[in-house]
Amino acid sequence: MSDSTTGAGVAIELRGVTKRFAGQRVPAVDNVDLTIPAGEIVMLVGPSGCGKTTTMRMINRLIEPTSGEILIGGEDVRKKEPNALRRHIGYVIQAGGLFPHMSVAENIGLVPRMLKWGPTKTAERVKAMLDLVGLEPGQYADRYPRQLSGGQQQRVGVARALAADPPVLLMDEPFGAVDPITRAHLQDELLSLQDELSKTIVFVTHDFDEAVKLGDRIAILTTGSTIVQYDEPAAILANPANDFVRGFIGAGGAMKLLNVTRLADIELADIVVASRDEPAEEVRRRVARSHTPWAVVLDANQRPDRWLSAETLEDLRGEIGDAGDKVHTTINGRATVREALEALLKSDANWVPVTVRRKYVGSVTLETVQQAIGRLRERAKGLGRPR
Numbered sequence: 511m512s513d514s515t516t517g518a519g520v521a522i523e524l525r526g527v528t529k530r531f532a533g534q535r536v537p538a539v540d541n542v543d544l545t546i547p548a549g550e551i552v553m554l555v556g557p558s559g560c561g562k563t564t565t566m567r568m569i570n571r572l573i574e575p576t577s578g579e580i581l582i583g584g585e586d587v588r589k590k591e592p593n594a595l596r597r598h599i600g601y602v603i604q605a606g607g608l609f610p611h612m613s614v615a616e617n618i619g620l621v622p623r624m625l626k627w628g629p630t631k632t633a634e635r636v637k638a639m640l641d642l643v644g645l646e647p648g649q650y651a652d653r654y655p656r657q658l659s660g661g662q663q664q665r666v667g668v669a670r671a672l673a674a675d676p677p678v679l680l681m682d683e684p685f686g687a688v689d690p691i692t693r694a695h696l697q698d699e700l701l702s703l704q705d706e707l708s709k710t711i712v713f714v715t716h717d718f719d720e721a722v723k724l725g726d727r728i729a730i731l732t733t734g735s736t737i738v739q740y741d742e743p744a745a746i747l748a749n750p751a752n753d754f755v756r757g758f759i760g761a762g763g764a765m766k767l768l769n770v771t772r773l774a775d776i777e778l779a780d781i782v783v784a785s786r787d788e789p790a791e792e793v794r795r796r797v798a799r800s801h802t803p804w805a806v807v808l809d810a811n812q813r814p815d816r817w818l819s820a821e822t823l824e825d826l827r828g829e830i831g832d833a834g835d836k837v838h839t840t841i842n843g844r845a846t847v848r849e850a851l852e853a854l855l856k857s858d859a860n861w862v863p864v865t866v867r868r869k870y871v872g873s874v875t876l877e878t879v880q881q882a883i884g885r886l887r888e889r890a891k892g893l894g895r896p897r
């Protein structure tokens with residue numbers, strides 16, 4: 511990692527990392543191996559005192575490991591002077607960790623100033639960062655942290671961490687001190703920021719649901735930062751390694767799995783598709799051979815327009831035309847299986863057409879949802895290898 515390192519994320523690797531604090535019988539972090547891929551959000555989840563914070567703080571050398579090595583972008587962090595290292599690693603802690611005697615602008619401009627960016631470039635950057643985190647610069651730049659709400663302080667904390675465009679962001683329970691609604695907003699904002707920025711983010715949390723929502727991967731840790739399971743959220747939900755992980759997932763694991771699975775990623779029901787200018791006879795024959803006693807009629811732009819039951823088809827002669835009932839509900843392929851389930855339960859029909867860029871791609875039924883869960887479980891068994 512050179513001094514000029516900024517921008518998109520780089521991989522972080524922990525190799526046999528141990529931290530033994532003076533006077534402690536057992537190490538706080540015990541021989542941990544962990545690879546954090548570039549540009550991903552990795553969540554460290556585990557009970558209080560298991561060593562999450564210690565693990566994270568060794569990455570930016572706020573704590574020095576007793577043994578083992580930590581590589582960022584392939585370079586050993588010990589080769590860098592700690593302060594220089596930290597200028598290229600954003601760090602966000604609970605309540606933002608802002609300096610109370612500095613204004614918002616001074617807090618955000620801290621690292622750019624240390625990097626000797628000059629007043630004009632720093633001021634521009636402060637403004638851009640406030641915009642990025644949704645705070646009006648004219649209104650907030652000159653305030654002091656005590657004049658901000660908890661959520662606003664947290665946003666400033668994120669803005670400060672991102673100011674020098676570091677490739678790596680360490681976030682230690684950053685949203686722990688705000689109310690649940692603000693917390694959900696901040697989580698959504700972090701995800702949309704990450705869509706733009708692709709940083710490598712290590713994020714400590716107690717909250718498994720937060721881990722599922724934000725993480726590309728989740729590391730579930732126990733005493734000594736020992737990794738019990740490290741995988742994608744869907745794989746952990748579908749196939750928890752043991753009772754300890756099951757305990758973390760808590761109640762409703764199957765529903766949480768539906769929350770992280772998109773319709774575009776599951777096999778949809780193959781309902782008979784018809785067009786307006788087709789002879790009803792043809793469609794009737796296809797429906798008779800299919801599993802579902804109805805057909806979906808697409809318009810000229812491949813959008814789901816109407817649907818025809820087998821009974822309606824029975825009496826229909828000639829072209830389909832305007833026959834059948836209007837399709838009222840459709841769902842986008844980016845929606846989660848849980849949202850589809852809700853749409854199914856709300857609608858009168860027992861199926862909902864799925865669209866991608868407004869074109870019909872398949873349908874979702876209760877059976878589709880059930881099969882998807884089965885397949886996710888199967889796939890997770892294959893994915894659930896230790897990494």
Ligand SMILES: Nc1ncnc2c1ncn2[C@@H]1O[C@H](COP(=O)(O)OP(=O)(O)OP(=O)(O)O)[C@@H](O)[C@H]1O
Nearest residue numbers: 531532534538556557558559560561562563564565
């Ligand atoms: N400076 C220190 N000196 C001695 N022991 C320490 C020090 N810092 C942490 N520890 C111990 O190391 C262990 C791991 O602490 P750490 O703060 O990393 O856990 P954590 O998982 O982040 O906990 P929490 O979720 O409660 O923040 C704990 O047993 C803690 O008491």
